[in-house]
Amino acid sequence: MSDNKHQPEVEQDVEQEPLTVDINEASSVEGELLQPDAMYVADLELQLAAANERAQSEKDQALRALAEMENLRRRAAQDVEKAQKFALEKFAGDLLPVIDSLERALEHTDKENEALNAINEGVELTLKSLLSTIEKYGVLQIDPQGTPFDPNKHEAMSMIESADVPPNSVVAVMMKGYELNGRVLRPAMVMVAKGPAIDTKA
Numbered sequence: 001m002s003d004n005k006h007q008p009e010v011e012q013d014v015e016q017e018p019l020t021v022d023i024n025e026a027s028s029v030e031g032e033l034l035q036p037d038a039m040y041v042a043d044l045e046l047q048l049a050a051a052n053e054r055a056q057s058e059k060d061q062a063l064r065a066l067a068e069m070e071n072l073r074r075r076a077a078q079d080v081e082k083a084q085k086f087a088l089e090k091f092a093g094d095l096l097p098v099i100d101s102l103e104r105a106l107e108h109t110d111k112e113n114e115a116l117n118a119i120n121e122g123v124e125l126t127l128k129s130l131l132s133t134i135e136k137y138g139v140l141q142i143d144p145q146g147t148p149f150d151p152n153k154h155e156a157m158s159m160i161e162s163a164d165v166p167p168n169s170v171v172a173v174m175m176k177g178y179e180l181n182g183r184v185l186r187p188a189m190v191m192v193a194k195g196p197a198i199d200t201k202a
Contacts, residue, residue: 085138085181092139093185095130096178102127103176142177142188144170153177155187162193169193 102123109120131141142153149156149168154177162171170190177188 086183088137088139089180089183089185092134092137092178092180095134096186099127099130100175102130138181139185140179142179142184143173144177144188144190145173146170149190149192153179153184153187154190154192156192157189159192159194161196163196165193167193167195 105123106120106127109116109123111117111120144150144154146165147170148166149170154170157174160171162169165171169192170188171193172191173188174191175189178185
């Protein structure tokens with residue numbers, strides 16, 4: 001019986017083949033993995049286009065809403081401003097006959113009568129005080145004597161030939177007008193000049 005313990009082990013050289021990969025084959029496989037499905041891409045593009053369209057539509061709606069809100073705010077501010085400016089329109093209009101009466105009283109009072117001087121001064125002071133008070137609230141008197149006729153603020157009661165003033169000028173004010181913050185409460189009643197008649201017989 002032989003003793004195999006002392007026999008040297010024989011190493012067998014096993015030649016291992018190197019691992020080789022076909023580059024073309026690997027590229028083909030990688031291309032197949034990375035290349036998405038054409039229908040899937042088209043579907044994504046459609047979804048993206050629809051999402052962009054919805055986003056643009058919502059943006060347009062938001063801009064329109066903001067514009068409408070700004071218009072509402074501006075109109076509300078204008079309405080408040082008008083209400084503040086013209087809240088006294090009716091009240092001021094009701095005061096005009098009082099002012100007219102005071103002015104007529106001064107025009108028809110005998111200023112040479114010394115006994116009436118105190119009354120005249122009282123009426124004149126009352127009129128000045130009243131005009132000054134309403135002026136603080138935007139009511140201004142329209143007294144166009146000697147100015148060009150303005151149909152927006154004057155009402156022509158008659159026309160008279162005059163060589164002293166240019167045609168279409170106010171030669172007499174029968175009743176003064178009034179305006180409130182630029183809005184005419186009552187036009188001035190005036191007499192307007194017209195040019196002298198041309199003699200056609202000459």
